[in-house]
Amino acid sequence: MHLIRFQRLKAFTLSEILVVLVVTIVVVGLAFSVLDLVQKQMWGIQKNYKEESIDNSLQQALWIDFHLYSKIEYSSINSILELKHEMxxxxxxxxxxxxxxxxxxxxxxxxxxxxxxxxxxxxxxIIDAVKLTKTGDEINKKLFVFRNNDAAVFIN
Known part of the structure; x- marks a missing residue:
């Protein structure tokens, strides 16, 4: 009679594989949590940058126009700032x-x-300076634009 011999193969046990799976799940979960936090920070930075860019564009446009136009009038009823010159x-x-x-x-x-x-x-x-404010939940921003008057303002 032949005896059947079982040779033992080198392999991982079921408990070892389960431990590796649990550790992998924990590491992947932490990685996704960190990724989510980084994405939220990047979106916040992007939003702040966009708002700052718009505010800076408005400030620059006001500064240019305040020094380009000779007559500046403000109407509080319509909240309109009108800038005029001969052209x-x-x-x-x-x-x-x-x-x-x-x-x-x-x-x-x-x-x-x-x-x-x-x-x-x-x-x-007729005005020569304006103070703008921006208020929100966490924002309290101010913008002040002025010009030096020339003789034409006082003649008219």
Missing amino acids: GSTKYEFHKDYVVKDRDTFYSEFKVHKVYFQGNEIEEG
Whole structure:
């Protein structure tokens, strides 16, 4: 009679494989958690960068126009800032969530807080400085734009 011999193969046991699977699941779970946190941080940074870019574009446009136009008027009823000179004019309309300048739209929540003429706060009319504010949940941002008056302002 022949005896059947079983040779033992070198292999992992079921319990060893289960331990490796559990450790792998934990590592993958941690990796996805960290990835989620990194993505949320990147989205927050991207949103802040976009908002800052829009605010800086608005500030730059106001500075350029304040020094380009000789007459600046503000109407508190419509919340419109109109800038004029001999060759033309432009205006800024301040709405709840955006500011419109001719055909440009700045999606920023800046509002006209105060307007000034010769250092005195006024309600409306000819101005030489404007203070804009932006308030939100965690935001309290201010923007101040002014110009030096020339003789033409006082003659008119």
